[in-house]
Amino acid sequence: MQREEWFHRAVIYQVDSSLFYDANGDGFGDLAGIRQKLHYIRSLGATVLWLTPFYLTPLQDDGYDISDHLQPDPRFGTIADVIELIARARELGLRVIVELVIQHTSAQHPWFRAARRDPGRRGGRIICGPIGRRKTTILPCFPALRRASGAGTNRLGNIIATCFITTSPT
Secondary structure (H helix, E strand, O other): OOOOOOOHOOOOOEOOOOOOOOOOOOOOOOHOOOOOOOOHHHHHHOOOEOOOOOEOOOOOOOOOOEEEEEEEOOOOOOHHHHHHHHHHHHHOOOOEEOOOOOOOOOOHHHHHHHHOOOOOOOHHHHHHOOOOOOOOOOOOOHHHHHHEEEEEEEOOEEEEOOOOOOOOOO
């Protein structure tokens, strides 16, 4: 008999981190605001809290254009706020899923900047493939943004594909 995993019966409540609740009054949702509403989320029967990205971002793609996966954007709070939110959620019996976006980054992300500087490096070959090697057609994820997606080349002749917006290379 197969063991039932926790996620088979989970009730997941997704929070758009930038919109959910503004604790400091700046008009932008934040981690402290989410923490203040954990009792409410738990009272709805949720067993898992799913947080949309709160990482450092130039905020050109609703926070999905991440420029640093290792620090929260100051608009959301600090790393201490992240730790406090997760600890409080655990106290209330809530698991926390933090959305990790790695399929694309901001053009300001260190991964992309390193790939542009030295595309021959292992990471550079992943981010910027040689021209002519990409056989698939890139279809935009959001047709209304078609003008903002597609493939371009950098100064070294490498393909830089985007399927969301031009400032978020895929």
